[in-house]
């Protein structure tokens with residue numbers, strides 16, 4: 001299984017999971033044109049996508065859906081509350097209840113609830129024949145469902161949205177600072193570091209920090225906060241930051257036990 005981010009920040013998110021003939025887009029928060037361009041770099045076209053999984057209705061996650069579903073017949077999976085906000089997806093919608101599991105091609109998808117100021121936000125764990133990955137972005141804290149579901153995934157896409165100090169002393173108005181720091185907001189670098197350590201202790205070997213704020217964080221601050229925590233605990237894993245607005249490197253997902261076989 002291969003994993004790439006196409007874009008990752010508060011202004012647009014999309015990622016690609018490829019396993020054999022199955023290809024899934026996780027969120028479509030950049031334009032359909034940019035998604036097609038990124039896929040072209042990987043020798044793919046949008047027609048080859050088997051599904052688009054949506055986490056929630058904010059525009060940095062669904063901005064490309066209207067054009068994508070108009071131009072291509074790609075099924076769009078969304079939780080019931082999120083689907084309500086996606087009329088533009090029309091008959092492409094596949095509605096599920098938050099917490100449901102389903103299958104796309106060779107991949108098993110497990111949804112779980114996050115805590116965010118959206119109608120019915122979820123994130124996903126994806127299990128393939130050779131390993132597992134999970135995503136946790138746009139959540140004010142690590143929900144019990146997230147912690148339970150993501151334990152032991154080989155690769156974790158993890159939000160490190162802001163540095164609390166930068167946010168508090170930065171230019172955002174008070175209500176926005178409260179929203180981001182609140183329990184329906186976003187994960188800070190410190191929260192990401194805590195959860196990263198917990199996951200690494202349960203077997204995660206590749207952590208990709210995601211959804212960084214341009215105003216209240218830097219890639220260096222995010223990576224330092226998490227690396228410091230992991231190093232203090234004597235853990236060494238692949239740790240990187242998803243690029244804001246270009247395709248990431250490939251992350252090959254393989255079960256840890258298999259890599260020693």
Ligand SMILES: [Zn+2]
Nearest residue numbers: 010058060138
């Ligand atoms: Zn977002």
Ligand SMILES: [Zn+2]
Nearest residue numbers: 056058116138
């Ligand atoms: Zn959001």
